[in-house]
Amino acid sequence: MSITPVDDDAMVRLLTEWLPGQRWFAGKGRRLSAVRIARRAVLLDHVDVLVEHLLVDVEVDGRPQRYQVPLATARTLPDDRRTLPLTPDGASPVVYDGLRDPRGTESLVSHLSAQDEVGGLRFRLVPGAPAPEPARGRLLEGEQSNSSLVFGDDLMVKVFRLVQPGLNPDVELHAALADRRCPAVASLRGWVELDDDGGDPDADDEAGPTTLAMAQEFLAGAADGWAMATASVRDLFAEADLLADEVGTDFADESRRLGAAVAQVHDDLAAATGATTRDGAEIVTGMRARLDGAVAEVPELAGFADAARAVFDEVAGSGPVPVHRVHGDLHLGQTLRAPDRWIIIDFEGEPAAPLAERRVPDSPARDVAGILRSLDYAAQHTLVGVDDRQLRFRAREWRDRNVDAFCAGYAEVSDSDPRDSGALLRAYTLDKALYEVVYESRNRPSWVGVPLGAVERILATD
């Protein structure tokens, strides 16, 4: 006898309780209302488990968001203590995250292999990509905005959580970079899509299908760039008498190689998606608005506002700025060191922003600034609350050495050295540091000194 699905009203009650606690839920700490099931389809109807695909609309502080929520319903939970049900203790049947059901994940990969269409979901392989072998998926447990499943040792499927009509930039830019045979990304294997109006029945379908998931090469032996950089800083601090270049885990060669990888991605993105220009005044519109928002939210910024405006004014008056599609949210946590090369991951942009906004061409200086800020973070964040002038000096030394190495590596591949882009790089770095001041004051108040120190330093170089 197959499993009877939980009815819509009961499911909405379960989702209302469960969604805010999910690490991928973008409205944490905010008021969640108007939970509604926009779409519900069966993906697997097995004697022991029913796996359904739901699109769930919510309002967070009055703003609509659509989430993708695969759910499983079964008589008992799978044998994995990390699977926490949506249903209360003792309830039967139990409802739980469909990405934690082994039969559900196995069916996902077999649909991909056969390029099936199930419940309106179209599973597609990139032409020439290997059809994946049958396997059960293992859910990655890290802090993520989406949910990623690993199959065997070389396939990963990222299930996007916040969805909207149109091609997700992660799939779009991985495909564009694959066309250029760019070595600095994992190869795209496939995707899952669905025709959906995004909640607006009058919307024209120009946006195209909604991307639900991306399948790509999983680099099992890869190390996280942030973890590597911070390990290098810790080792430096442990060797009181040594300079950065004398410590075994000196990171400068890696920074140089990472700079070359980012430049390669930029060159390939420019060639694949087209290079153009935008007026400096248009580029700084968003920066000025973010500055105003940041000053209104964080009182410590008030004294910097005029000097920051002057930095943005300089770019506004500088004429056309070369732009192309870029990563847009680059930091060391978006880089992986595979055994033979660096790769850049997660080209999705800010999941809560409209797709059209995420597709606007931007200066590569945005990504360079993202990494330079991250190198500063790697050097400084362990010193939060530590009053040691010697360590602070050594942290700055590590940062400057790695910033130089990154820029030199970038210049080896690109025909421009980021250190020559003066006012533009300064504006992007300031914009990112101001964004970080707001991010830290909301999420990790004890870290706010790291970006605040950067704002002060950037503005002190006049």
Ligand SMILES: Nc1ncnc2c1ncn2[C@@H]1O[C@H](COP(=O)(O)OP(=O)(O)O)[C@@H](O)[C@H]1O
């Ligand atoms: N191709 C890959 N190979 C190996 N690990 C990967 C790959 N892509 C992502 N990861 C791992 O998965 C984590 C989450 O990936 P990411 O694309 O940043 O997801 P999200 O969009 O949910 O933030 C990364 O921090 C990294 O550890």
Ligand SMILES: O=P(O)(O)O[C@H]1O[C@H](CO)[C@@H](O[C@H]2O[C@H](CO)[C@@H](O)[C@H](O)[C@H]2O)[C@H](O)[C@H]1O
């Ligand atoms: O998770 P996202 O990729 O969307 O990025 C957000 O969270 C990041 C923190 O995980 C935050 O990055 C800031 O902290 C990092 C160290 O934890 C540091 O490497 C980055 O340079 C710094 O910006 C990011 O700003 C935020 O958007």
